[in-house]
Amino acid sequence: MxxxxxxxxxxxxxxxxxxxxxxxxxxxxxxxxxxxWVESKSHEMLDVKNPATGKIIGxxxxxxxxxxxxxxxxxxxxxxxxRETPVIDRVQVLFRxxxxxxxxxxxxxxxxxxxxGKILAESKGDVRRGIQMLETACGMPSLLMGKSLEDIASxxxxxxxxxxxxxxxxxxxxxxxxxxxxxxxPFAIACGNTFVLKPSERVPLTQQKIFELIEEADMPKxxxxxxNGSKDIVNxxxxxxxxxxxxxxxxxxxxxxxxxxxxxHGKRVQALxxxxxxxxxxxxxxxxxxxxxxxxxxxxxxGQRCLAGSVILCVGDTYEKLQNAFVSKxxxxxxxxxxxxxxxxGPVISEDSKNRIISLLDSAQEEGAKILFDGREGITxxxxxxxxxxxxxxxxxxxxxxxxxxxxxVICLGKVKNIDEAIxxxxxxxxxxxxxxxxxxxxxxxxxxxxxxxxxxxINIGVPAPMAFFSFGGTKASFFGDIKxxxxxxxxxxxxxxxxxxxxxxxxxxx
Ligand code: NAD
Numbered sequence: 001m002x003x004x005x006x007x008x009x010x011x012x013x014x015x016x017x018x019x020x021x022x023x024x025x026x027x028x029x030x031x032x033x034x035x036x037w038v039e040s041k042s043h044e045m046l047d048v049k050n051p052a053t054g055k056i057i058g059x060x061x062x063x064x065x066x067x068x069x070x071x072x073x074x075x076x077x078x079x080x081x082x083r084e085t086p087v088i089d090r091v092q093v094l095f096r097x098x099x100x101x102x103x104x105x106x107x108x109x110x111x112x113x114x115x116x117g118k119i120l121a122e123s124k125g126d127v128r129r130g131i132q133m134l135e136t137a138c139g140m141p142s143l144l145m146g147k148s149l150e151d152i153a154s155x156x157x158x159x160x161x162x163x164x165x166x167x168x169x170x171x172x173x174x175x176x177x178x179x180x181x182x183x184x185x186p187f188a189i190a191c192g193n194t195f196v197l198k199p200s201e202r203v204p205l206t207q208q209k210i211f212e213l214i215e216e217a218d219m220p221k222x223x224x225x226x227x228n229g230s231k232d233i234v235n236x237x238x239x240x241x242x243x244x245x246x247x248x249x250x251x252x253x254x255x256x257x258x259x260x261x262x263x264x265h266g267k268r269v270q271a272l273x274x275x276x277x278x279x280x281x282x283x284x285x286x287x288x289x290x291x292x293x294x295x296x297x298x299x300x301x302x303g304q305r306c307l308a309g310s311v312i313l314c315v316g317d318t319y320e321k322l323q324n325a326f327v328s329k330x331x332x333x334x335x336x337x338x339x340x341x342x343x344x345x346g347p348v349i350s351e352d353s354k355n356r357i358i359s360l361l362d363s364a365q366e367e368g369a370k371i372l373f374d375g376r377e378g379i380t381x382x383x384x385x386x387x388x389x390x391x392x393x394x395x396x397x398x399x400x401x402x403x404x405x406x407x408x409x410v411i412c413l414g415k416v417k418n419i420d421e422a423i424x425x426x427x428x429x430x431x432x433x434x435x436x437x438x439x440x441x442x443x444x445x446x447x448x449x450x451x452x453x454x455x456x457x458x459i460n461i462g463v464p465a466p467m468a469f470f471s472f473g474g475t476k477a478s479f480f481g482d483i484k485x486x487x488x489x490x491x492x493x494x495x496x497x498x499x500x501x502x503x504x505x506x507x508x509x510x511x
Contacts, residue, residue, distance in 0.1 A: 029058060029061065035215070058205050068236035082223050090190055101134070101213060104209070112127065116349065118304075123338070136186075156501060166243075167193065168246070170188075171249070177207065191495050202349060204228050239265045247269075249272040271481055272306070273474075280315070293438070299345055306433055309436065311412045315417070315418055327372050347387075353407065354385040367400065370392070387409055402414065423448065
């Protein structure tokens with residue numbers, strides 16, 4: 001993660017102090033279809049609010065099926081010539097976009113913080129991870145190569161090549177406005193497909209800016225299309241006969257719905273869902289590092305990461321040690337507007353989200369858990385959706401707070417006798433996104449990696465996020481589909497394999 005000093009520089013360069021005094025400009029998002037900026041056919045507008053102030057900073061159309069159909073048509077029309085463009089030429093546009101993203105880094109970071117609430121250092125990480133996806137997709141000429149074998153039978157050769165499939169669509173969540181769309185589209189289009197993106201209607205402004213850069217990078221018209229809105233767009237993308245596949249990220253109920261709807265309409269689907277992440281701490285762990293790492297995992301991005309730690313399963317005396325360490329850290333954590341470089345924890349996304357987290361904390365108390373530090377109290381900001389870090393102890397496996405995704409800055413502590421009980425507890429969760437073990441024992445680490453269900457595993461790591469060149473995605477209710485996001489396997493998702501088997505009989509009249 002970037003250092004605080006770097007963040008401070010960004011603030012100074014952008015003169016946030018003067019910006020903050022001005023009334024925010026309200027941006028109405030447009031769609032980008034067939035290389036043109038067009039207004040939605042919908043007259044109904046949704047408010048985009050800065051979660052730190054509660055003020056409206058944008059308007060996003062609710063979107064209509066017609067908007068989605070227009071975007072799909074544009075992508076379909078562009079497919080033939082894009083597919084025939086050599087892959088080394090296709091990736092040139094990604095190289096150009098990378099350069100433009102670097103040039104516009106500070107503006108992108110600021111937009112992300114304003115619409116999502118996360119602190120500037122986190123927004124910087126969010127944009128940076130998006131750029132890394134572009135860099136990895138630039139290697140598509142290698143990733144896209146097929147396989148050949150001579151003499152599969154006497155005098156017969158076999159060649160398997162990858163072919164793009166047509167139009168793909170991406171549907172993305174609010175919590176990583178720049179990064180998550182990049183998990184998909186650079187790979188899809190580098191493979192020769194065309195794309196329709198529907199970002200979260202709660203944070204559409206970052207993608208509005210990124211599409212301006214996509215246009216500036218000379219993306220051929222129709223290859224990348226942006227369509228803003230909510231359910232009606234999603235339903236059209238999942239059911240339209242000209243869409244070959246869907247890449248989705250969001251909550252589990254919607255991931256399941258998208259998976260079932262789109263697969264039943266003949267599409268290939270990768271749908272990444274919600275999470276409930278457990279972290280296990282053994283007595284031989286480095287306790288200072290563990291406390292710092294776990295606290296950051298659970299409270300960074302205000303707990304709104306799909307890889308955020310949620311329930312900490314403590315073996316032996318680590319329970320008391322961590323309780324004390326977390327309470328000390330919670331007391332001094334600086335909660336506030338992410339634009340302020342001093343801030344360590346920004347707001348959650350909305351009033352609804354804040355109320356949902358509060359009601360989960362109420363339910364935990366009713367079920368017998370103890371609140372050691374209550375983040376519902378002591379909020380000084382009158383506006384915005386702030387919660388301080390909250391430390392909950394005596395959490396038991398059957399409590400609502402131990403089972404449901406919280407998506408807020410809450411740390412739940414539970415006691416277990418040993419690593420076996422911890423693994424048994426975390427494997428009983430319906431989710432399987434990530435889990436971490438804190439230990440100094442290699443044998444314990446191996447046992448843990450071997451036996452746990454979640455697919456993304458951390459050993460002394462709090463946020464085990466696979467980088468662009470590895471695959472990202474969980475299991476159980478955290479993932480619906482077969483092929484995960486990015487990494488080399490993405491070429492399998494975005495292409496079909498064609499096999500040609502050849503026999504050439506010698507013509508003795510020529511040679
Ligand atoms: P969400 O499910 O509310 O929204 C995701 C997308 O689905 C948005 O584009 C939204 O417009 C659309 N959508 C929402 N409701 C819909 C409906 N009823 N019908 C059709 N489309 C609908 O998710 P969110 O709140 O924006 O994001 C947070 C969730 O995403 C969390 O559960 C988090 O764990 C998950 N997430 C998962 C991963 C992962 O890698 N597994 C990564 C990031 C976020």
